[in-house]
Amino acid sequence: MNDMIRTDNLSRTYGSGAVATHALRGANLAIPKGSFTCIVGPSGHGKSTLLHLVGGLDRPTTGTVHIGGVELTSLDSSALARLRGSKIGFVFQFFNLLRTLTASENIATAMMLAGVPARQQAERARELLERVGLAEKAGARPGELSGGQQQRVAIARALANDPDLLLPDEPTGNLDSEAEAGIIALLHDLHRRGKTVVVVTHNHEIAQQAERIITVRDGRIAA
Amino acid sequence: MTLTRLVLKNLTCRRGRFIFTLLGITIGIASVVSFLSLGGSLKSEIRRESAALGANLVVTPKGSCAYEQVSILTGEQLPTTITADEVARVQEIDGLTALPFLAERTAIRNRPVGVMGILPAETLRFKGWQVTRGDYFPDTEAAGAVLGAIVADQFDLAPGGEVTIRGERLPILGVLKETGGKDDLTIFVALTTAQRLYNQGDRVSYLAVRVADIDQVDAYAEKIKEAVSLGVVSDKQMLKSVLSIVGTVNITLQLIAAVAVLAAAFGIINTMLTATYERKREIGILLALGARRRTIFTLFLLESAIYGVLGGLAGAVTGLLFSTLAAPHITQNAFTAFVSGSGAVGPASVGVILGAVVFSAVIAMLAGVYPAWRAARLAPVEAISYE
Numbered sequence: 001m002n003d004m005i006r007t008d009n010l011s012r013t014y015g016s017g018a019v020a021t022h023a024l025r026g027a028n029l030a031i032p033k034g035s036f037t038c039i040v041g042p043s044g045h046g047k048s049t050l051l052h053l054v055g056g057l058d059r060p061t062t063g064t065v066h067i068g069g070v071e072l073t074s075l076d077s078s079a080l081a082r083l084r085g086s087k088i089g090f091v092f093q094f095f096n097l098l099r100t101l102t103a104s105e106n107i108a109t110a111m112m113l114a115g116v117p118a119r120q121q122a123e124r125a126r127e128l129l130e131r132v133g134l135a136e137k138a139g140a141r142p143g144e145l146s147g148g149q150q151q152r153v154a155i156a157r158a159l160a161n162d163p164d165l166l167l168p169d170e171p172t173g174n175l176d177s178e179a180e181a182g183i184i185a186l187l188h189d190l191h192r193r194g195k196t197v198v199v200v201t202h203n204h205e206i207a208q209q210a211e212r213i214i215t216v217r218d219g220r221i222a223a
Numbered sequence: 224m225t226l227t228r229l230v231l232k233n234l235t236c237r238r239g240r241f242i243f244t245l246l247g248i249t250i251g252i253a254s255v256v257s258f259l260s261l262g263g264s265l266k267s268e269i270r271r272e273s274a275a276l277g278a279n280l281v282v283t284p285k286g287s288c289a290y291e292q293v294s295i296l297t298g299e300q301l302p303t304t305i306t307a308d309e310v311a312r313v314q315e316i317d318g319l320t321a322l323p324f325l326a327e328r329t330a331i332r333n334r335p336v337g338v339m340g341i342l343p344a345e346t347l348r349f350k351g352w353q354v355t356r357g358d359y360f361p362d363t364e365a366a367g368a369v370l371g372a373i374v375a376d377q378f379d380l381a382p383g384g385e386v387t388i389r390g391e392r393l394p395i396l397g398v399l400k401e402t403g404g405k406d407d408l409t410i411f412v413a414l415t416t417a418q419r420l421y422n423q424g425d426r427v428s429y430l431a432v433r434v435a436d437i438d439q440v441d442a443y444a445e446k447i448k449e450a451v452s453l454g455v456v457s458d459k460q461m462l463k464s465v466l467s468i469v470g471t472v473n474i475t476l477q478l479i480a481a482v483a484v485l486a487a488a489f490g491i492i493n494t495m496l497t498a499t500y501e502r503k504r505e506i507g508i509l510l511a512l513g514a515r516r517r518t519i520f521t522l523f524l525l526e527s528a529i530y531g532v533l534g535g536l537a538g539a540v541t542g543l544l545f546s547t548l549a550a551p552h553i554t555q556n557a558f559t560a561f562v563s564g565s566g567a568v569g570p571a572s573v574g575v576i577l578g579a580v581v582f583s584a585v586i587a588m589l590a591g592v593y594p595a596w597r598a599a600r601l602a603p604v605e606a607i608s609y610e
């Protein structure tokens with residue numbers, strides 16, 4: 001049982017009848033613990049859908065997902081939410097942060113949802129901001145941060161409850177190449193410290209540095 | 224971070240909408256509070272005036288309606304049609320004391336004040352008045368005025384001074400001890416003086432009748448009706464019909480208040496529904512961070528509740544201020560005239576504020592249930608894909 005993620009015949013159809021979109025059509029996948037995996041593939045071919053199903057943010061139409069040995073479809077929505085909060089760290093492409101909150105408060109919110117008492121939140125948020133190199137931006141709101149800085153805060157927030165699995169979905173999709181390099185370096189650093197990272201990207205350079213590359217095409221895993 | 228802080232951050236970052244939604248519920252609650260306290264003080268004032276009248280029966284002009292009966296209690300002017308002959312015929316009946324009153328109005332420094340023509344000695348006994356300053360009328364024909372306590376106070380009048388009524392200067396004879404009723408707001412003159420000043424001949428406005436045997440009130444009313452062709456009501460009937468008018472006024476006021484509250488509730492529903500659309504992305508992020516549906520529901524409901532609590536507080540304070548400050552100035556109509564004497568902001572206000580806050584919070588939370596349910600029902604992927 002060394003796989004962090006295993007999917008069996010995973011499929012997801014949005015809508016039904018004539019307007020049905022088969023976003024995923026039977027994806028089989030096994031990703032080992034502690035690995036760094038890139039998911040690549042054309043736009044609209046089901047990469048995000050796969051990531052959402054793996055992270056318990058959505059439920060498959062058919063098939064199963066195992067995360068660290070736990071079968072997700074058997075969990076009720078409350079248990080699934082708890083799993084998202086404790087075991088998984090999502091990072092999205094756009095508008096990742098809650099814009100009414102400061103960097104530190106964004107991170108603290110993730111801790112609050114996992115039941116961390118209020119007085120322990122600030123200290124740990126500070127440590128995490130330090131880890132992503134933004135210690136001095138604790139009090140800044142998203143609007144006052146650059147795109148790269150916002151994504152760093154989002155990564156720090158994904159780490160808030162020390163999850164095993166990081167799922168960044170095109171985290172550098174709208175960053176310049178310098179900021180992009182910084183984010184990628186950060187993800188590799190986190191991988192070295194023991195996190196399992198599965199990142200969706202369009203960037204071939206990044207993909208080349210990964211241990212494993214998975215190509216998604218037409219809702220299937222290509223060889 | 225706590226849920227409450229998260230909600231407060233959201234509210235304070237959207238200040239404009241926050242303030243307008245809050246204003247809505249503040250106005251709603253303020254109207255409930257001011258109308259209720261106006262209505263409440265109206266009723267207690269009427270009971271007090273009825274007791275102060277000290278009569279078992281009141282003889283009124285023929286065919287007078289409930290509105291005119293209110294006027295007797297408020298000291299408003301009435302059609303003056305009862306003649307001296309009719310007064311004498313009522314007074315002849317054995318076993319009752321009947322006192323004529325002539326209710327008129329004057330103005331001191333442009334503010335309306337009631338003038339009452341009375342039979343001095345009889346009325347003193349009938350009402351049980353006490354004189355605190357100066358003297359009372361020395362005889363039935365005495366020219367001069369005796370003032371209610373508040374009139375003397377308000378216009379800085381004292382025995383030795385003068386008041387001008389209908390262009391005639393009358394010496395101030397004395398000031399009555401405060402009664403707590405509308406007598407405090409009235410200038411008393413001898414009946415003959417009032418009839419002369421207001422050209423009323425020998426006519427009076429109404430008769431207050433006290434009977435020797437209280438169990439025989441109805442029989443006396445019949446006797447009076449046989450003797451004269453005038454209206455007769457018992458104090459209880461009068462109280463009942465006046466209270467029913469006030470009740471109608473109250474219901475109207477309460478309906479207005481209910482509409483205001485309803486509008487405020489829809490304001491909250493609207494604001495919160497808009498919020499669920501605008502914050503789809505935010506909801507998605509919270510779900511991805513491990514928020515449960517229940518948490519999203521609580522978050523939105525809490526936001527509504529905060530509107531309710533703050534609006535309730537602001538509304539209660541505004542309403543109380545309005546009913547105590549503004550109401551006394553609206554003395555043009557008979558109903559609000561009652562309120563003028565009663566500046567009662569006592570410990571009751573604390574209860575009113577508390578009640579308003581609870582009421583407002585409950586309304587706001589009811590209004591927030593549907594938007595909160597909508598927000599909580601959002602599928603995570605739908606929320607996260609929202610752009």
Ligand SMILES: Nc1ncnc2c1ncn2[C@@H]1O[C@H](COP(=O)(O)OP(=O)(O)O)[C@@H](O)[C@H]1O
Nearest residue numbers: 014021023042043044045046047048049605608
């Ligand atoms: N919530 C949704 N409702 C309906 N269709 C969707 C939804 N999300 C994605 N799709 C469709 O599913 C397909 C795969 O989308 P996605 O997984 O986002 O692709 P990728 O991330 O590879 O660009 C696309 O055709 C997209 O339009």
Ligand SMILES: [Mg+2]
Nearest residue numbers: 047048049169
């Ligand atoms: Mg995508």
